[in-house]
Amino acid sequence: MPAKKFISRIIVLVIVFLVVAGIIYAWQAFPIISGYGAKNLASAVFVQHRDVATVLKEDLGEFPFTIGKYTVNMNDSSVTGSVWGLAKRKAIYRSGLGCTLINDITEEALRKQVYQLADTPTIQLDSLSWPYGDQVRDSAPGGINRPLLQQAIDHSMHAQKDGKSTYTRAMLVVFDGKLVGEQYANGFDEHTVMLGWSISKSLTGALIGVLVQQGKLNVDAPAPVPEWQHTKKQKIRLKDLLQQTSGLDFEENYTKPSEVTNMLFKSGDMASFTASLPLKYEPGTEFNYSSGNSNILSRIIRQTVGDKDYVAFPYKELFHKLHMYSTLLEPDAWGTFIGSSYSYATARDFARFGLLYYYNGLWKGEQILPKDWVQQSVQPSVADKLKHYGYQFWLNGYDKKDPSKRMYPDVPNDMFFADGYGGQDIYIIPSKKLVVVRLGLHTIDENLMLKEIIQAIQQ
The missing domain is CATH 3.40.710.10 (DD-peptidase/beta-lactamase superfamily)
Structure with a gap:
């Protein structure tokens, strides 16, 4: 085979490889980018009551979130994110619950969920002294410069x-x-x-x-x-989850698609996602910081006190x-x-x-x-x-x-x-x-x- 023809084929193969790798990466990463943007913008707008333009400039103003497009819908209290029109993800706001990404469930089913919220006591914090209230005296304890x-x-x-x-x-x-x-x-x-x-x-x-x-x-x-x-x-043990030594094969890496980003932005049941992962280490023998462990703890709390x-x-x-x-x-x-x-x-x-x-x-x-x-x-x-x-x-x-x-x-x-x-x-x-x-x-x-x-x- 002539050298020129061989080099041409190599170039074609490299281009094909890069295109395929790009498609695979986009398939994995775009939902994370759009999900992150939709969820965090939704909470910033509907929970924090912040200005959309400011959030886009500050909180979502760096790559890769700048390649996303985020649309706020004040009528149904939602934000939809996408990347170049692909990988659309929607987060909805519900009073008393904040914002939730729609994953592994229909929007209709999510909006129909009913929860018994806690009543907030009618206490005037402005009339109570710190730390039980928000009244702060000008005088400070001695020993402070x-x-x-x-x-x-x-x-x-x-x-x-x-x-x-x-x-x-x-x-x-x-x-x-x-x-x-x-x-x-x-x-x-x-x-x-x-x-x-x-x-x-x-x-x-x-x-x-x-x-x-x-x-x-x-x-x-x-x-x-x-x-x-x-x-x-x-x-x-419960202690292993608390101390981040569960041994579960969980990667806490936010710079690429990993267990933590897939859990937070692609999964509807985060505790089950993590609980299903295989063991990488014998429980209690290796420290591995994992957001997944914390979400298993959260579900344990739920199972212990009951759904009601x-x-x-x-x-x-x-x-x-x-x-x-x-x-x-x-x-x-x-x-x-x-x-x-x-x-x-x-x-x-x-x-x-x-x-x-x-x-x-x-x-x-x-x-x-x-x-x-x-x-x-x-x-x-x-x-x-x-x-x-x-x-x-x-x-x-x-x-x-x-x-x-x-x-x-x-x-x-x-x-x-x-x-x-x-x-x-x-x-x-x-x-x-x-x-x-x-x-x-x-x-x-x-x-x-x-x-x-x-x-x-x-x-």
Whole structure:
């Protein structure tokens, strides 16, 4: 065969390969892009009441979401996303439930679902002192360098990454139970609910703690997952799910089609999706951070309290007791809260949640969580080599790149935190009497942020 003809065939084969690979990638990725955009724009518009143009510019203003087209329908409270007219995905808003992507179910069936919502107590928070209400006194406890604290907050509010704004939207500092620092970006304030992303995992972990306190669950017992009976997966304990050592073959990678993106944006029943995955490791032997584990926990909560009481349960037994009245958990199409990712609350309500753990699960004289729950929550598993994760909370363990150093070298070792994508964080530092909330679109240098705040607290 002449060399020229051979080269031509090679070029054709390469082109065919690239076209086929592109089609396969588009088939896998486009529904994720359109689903992500539709779901998050829907919640931003109908839950947060934000301006569409601003959300498109900030939250969906980077590739690959810029190749999507998102249409808001105010008449039926929905958003439809697509990529070049393909892979259409629709998210609908329902009062009291937030927004849900339509997956593995018809829109008609989804809209017909009926849930018993919790009644919100008629309490005037403006008339109650913090943390039980929103009345904040100007006087602050001693030992605070006010100018230095404000400077630390300003640095975080205006932090940049690669020359671009990180869009820090809220900063809140609680010292010794007192709200001593608070600032918001333009368009946001103390009444704005914000997406917590994986802060949701810590909320889910707390709800498991509530059920343990009520004697309905045991963390050392096998996880009550019906599909796992009489299989190797029946060895997975509730504790393994909490500590991210279930052994399930789950990849937490948001840069490509993976288990986490397929679960969040293609699956209607996220817990079942994850529960069906094969074991990659022996349960309890390997740490593998997985949003899927958290959604299995969420379904365990549902099975434990029953469908009738499930939707109201988090509010009656946790959020409303803490006066976290802004908090919203969003369900998947099967009606199970997306315990890994979709929670909304004001910065103040996220801080109240942090205070619950600061106070060891005790609130207004009621032991909401078991007395030793927080202590258990900050103990890493034997499988966690970096010692950086407990019961759905991150710990100030060791740095992944340099295990000889702490993740946050300038922050006390007893710090633990709820951490969400993009830098949604609730930091609890008992030794410094601090709870710090930072909410934004992109991560900042949190070690520097906390270092500066600690320096302003002169105990």
